[in-house]
């Protein structure tokens with residue numbers, strides 16, 4: 001059984017991951033830490049019977065919780081400021097991390113990567129753990145190789161509670177496209193547009209446009225638009241339910257206990273693409 005620490009169990013994603021983990025024969029939730037619902041039973045939050053009666057505890061006591069419960073893996077879908085603190089603590093305690101939180105800073109990513117090597121804690125960081133989106137990443141790379149002189153725009157839509165924009169997934173798509181174009185992402189990216197005309201050339205390179213929609217309860221849509229002379233292709237992924245992300249997180253939890261090399265893995269690696 002994999003001894004799991006859930007960070008952010010009361011969040012939309014944290015609840016789904018806790019539900020799937022409680023139902024999974026290979027996973028044993030040993031602790032759940034948050035900043036709200038402290039003292040509540042996890043089963044009252046996720047509506048799944050929990051024979052261990054896990055109580056939601058204060059994340060500010062994380063070190064004490066780790067000392068008492070000895071988790072092997074931590075799963076974190078919270079907010080960047082929390083992840084950047086709590087996952088450093090986990091890594092320093094030899095706990096392998098599965099991180100789905102988006103908008104993480106480059107400073108954190110650098111520091112975390114060093115800890116992964118120094119403390120030998122393989123971990124997963126992925127802005128999107130859905131299978132289909134990771135196929136979209138692969139497809140975008142291939143398509144961009146063929147269509148590198150076409151105009152490319154990334155359009156994403158999410159629910160109005162989402163904190164970051166563009167989404168972590170859209171940014172990853174941007175990195176993949178830039179790599180295929182042989183361009184520096186920061187040099188060609190164009191977030192949103194003002195009144196026109198909008199010339200598409202930045203420093204002699206065709207720009208890569210991003211557009212974010214925040215509305216209602218949209219789970220997550222991503223479109224990559226390739227437009228050439230007289231024709232266009234749209235690659236589109238739509239998440240209908242957050243279970244596609246939660247199931248990806250469960251796969252990542254199981255995968256990360258099996259690997260030896262101390263590095264940061266992607267969902268593509270988890271899924272073996």
Ligand SMILES: NC(=O)c1ccc[n+]([C@@H]2O[C@H](COP(=O)([O-])OP(=O)(O)OC[C@H]3O[C@@H](n4cnc5c(N)ncnc54)[C@H](O)[C@@H]3O)[C@@H](O)[C@H]2O)c1
Nearest residue numbers: 008010011012013059077078082100101102127128129245
């Ligand atoms: N990687 C993926 O596949 C994927 C999919 C969906 C969402 N996300 C990302 O996951 C994150 C969470 O999304 P959500 O919709 O569940 O958000 P949410 O607002 O519903 O949940 C956030 C949770 O974090 C908790 N939290 C806040 N500060 C904390 C702290 N210091 N320590 C522990 N917990 C703390 C909150 O109490 C809440 O329970 C976001 O960054 C989102 O972009 C990733």
